[in-house]
Amino acid sequence: MDNQLLNTLYTTYKVAALYGRYIQLKDIAPLINNLPEFCKVEVIGKSVLGESISSITIGNGPIKVLMWSQMHGNESTTTKAVFDMLNSFSDVSMQSLLEACTLKIIPMLNPDGSAAYTRLNANAVDLNRDAQDLSQPESVVLNTCFKCFKPDYCFNLHGQRTMFSVGDTNKPATLSFLSPSQDKHRSVTTTRQKAMHVISAINMGLQDDLPNQIGRYDDGFNINCVGDAFQSLNSPTILFEAGHYKDDYNREVVRGFVFKALLLALNYIVSEDKQRFDVTHYNAIPENGKRFYDVIIRNAQFKDQILDIGINYQERLLNNAVKFMPKVVAITDLSKFYGHKEIDASHNNVLNHDNKLISIDYENDFVVITNVKLSLNL
Template sequence: MQKTLVLFIAGFFSLISFSQEAITTKLYETYDSYKETSLHKRRIKHEQLKPLIERFNANPKFEVHKVGKSIEGRDLNLISTGSGDINVFLWSQMHGNEPTATQAIFDILNFLDASDFKTEKEAILSKLKLHFLPMLNPDGAEVYQRRNMLGIDINRDALRLQSPEGRTLKRIRDSLNANFGFNLHDQSTYYNAELTSKPATISYLAPAFNYEKDINEVRSDAMKIIVFMNNIIQKYAPGQVGRYNDDFEPRAFGDNIQKWGTSTILIESGGYANDVEKQEIRKLNYVSILSAIYTIAKGSYQDISIADYEKIPKNDRKLFDLKIENVTYELLGKDYILDLGIHRQEVDDENHESFYYRSMIADQGDLSTYYGYETFDATGYKIVPPKVYPKSMDTNSRALWNDGNSPFKSGYGYFKTNFLPPFPYTEMPGHFVSKDYKLPEFNLRPGVNPTFFLEKQGKLTHAVINGFLIDLSKPIENQNFGNALIYH
């Protein structure tokens, strides 16, 4: 009898697990039906959210309330739905340049408004009341910066509450007395899962509520939800999950909201190969958050062991956009073997709507414990300094690059022109300079722009232009190249 009971219980929980896995798969497969297509890149602004918020305001399934204003007077809105007794509060873009989850929130709202998944949505909305506060820092989003217009990090304002945005967040949390909170952020794309070459595409944290890092029921429930979400992400981005440092930060909202009694789950959206605008990571947010909401509604998270929380690899920061290994660099007549780690830094345009790349060597030397989104083994290759093309070039085209006799392929990385464009970059794989430009003495070191050529057995084989590796034997259209620079 006892053995039969054990088998029944095991089978019951296996059925729950299978049921939730099936829902997650369906959510992933049908995502495009709910994706908010008006939001498709990272540099979104408050004006883009207004018509979406108005649409939900006119929908009787949702309640929309203006709950505050930013320093510059932009509305902060809370969108709520559901009739349950368990309050779940989700807020995003506390940092203005961390918009991935803001987009995912509107995808989730579209899903909740749609007519399908009726059984699952009934289970969610009858048990829970969901509250979404998208874009907590609209002033920062306007100029794509982390801090608000007071110049402070809102996530370090939980004690003094100097910012109106921080005061709004605290007031809403308290008025809801939320059972669960999802604190939604972006992190650097240079984080990796510890001791692996894989980016920390998603990182989680159940923040500590004291210096001792004690675990009470509130924090334990957050850990269980994170274990559940980690298992989901592993299906779509295996090995690409990290665990954020849990040192207690007494000024931070996440730590304090945990302390105030809300089981708080921090989600950080990091990097994913070939996903510059983080649209695949947005999808992972959508799937994992909705699945977590479902397990909260069903109560099935309660049977998850928190022992698996500590098994999630820690976040590390050892990724480069491009890593060149074992390259030969001649200095003062001697050859040295170096690794180069290159970061492609984004520079916003004046309207903060787009960007170009201005790359730099982030580190060099022995980088054997570091990794790259792109890695090139340059064993047997030698660095060749770039040259300035002696003639003025007033036409520059991809056809010129692809020509077999192109000056690009003869070691010229800089080109003089009579008509220097007013903007700071070019999509062609060579820097433009003024007629009187003098190329500085070539010297590799951290902080300089990585522009040089690679030679093997006396033949130029590759160019590195503004931190992008280009194979000289292939058409430029088929290669991952961002932009070169214009030096005025």
């Protein structure tokens, strides 16, 4: 599946009704209700607050792929890409894929968290730490779906923060992947290798379009995490993480890369003439670092010291929209870190709204340097 075809499919079938970071059930419900007849929609459970959790089944092939999005309610980029992908399945070029596999997609596992724009569910539980206890209705829904569907592959679709870098470089980890460990020894089992091969295929397919901006998560084992749990049950599981791209805080550019990654993964899985990969291809993907702040103000004067100021945006739901509020989180030497935006204070004081030296936890949309008000807004 070449990049030209992927670009054409994305521009043709991108769902205009979904935009930005705040995606909730009422946004996707009309899309689910208007899916074509070849999509089978089922309500497979309810959330803590009684919202419907739906699955969408498409395709009639022997290879079964289960994917779920918005397990964390504030991680919506993959949900947008899933509906773009569903829309693209009406294209004639997608028919062979749907004849080779059957997909079951849960587009929004955590509708309560999505409405509140929070990682957690309505009981303040992280569903991605509930794989063993199954204490939450959403966890039971996913676990039951997994057992009934018996997938050959699982796609665990998430979003990651802007801090992540590709290794220790100045490249943001726009996409990151993981073949989770199957045991505490991080054994490279046959199941893990299958997931590694898919990730390697995605990485190879996207490098021309997204050079050096794909990372790999640490594979420390935690059986309470859903990916680790499903991998331990011998279902090859791939963690997708949608990250940051330059100036793309609404994750609309990244959405396109996720769309391409999903189709590259599926195309590789169903391909009869697979390119051969091994563990070295997977391990060659750099592990994620944490080298970014949203804003760094360099060379700020603090009494007898010259220091840097690290600022991160706090995502807050206000008036049904996500607002990015700048907050000072570090005042130190940040010479080994990078800012998605950088300002040079040129050895001057950096002042707050009261004309006092900036301090940790300061929140405002501007700072003052040499009597000039500088915006920190996006």
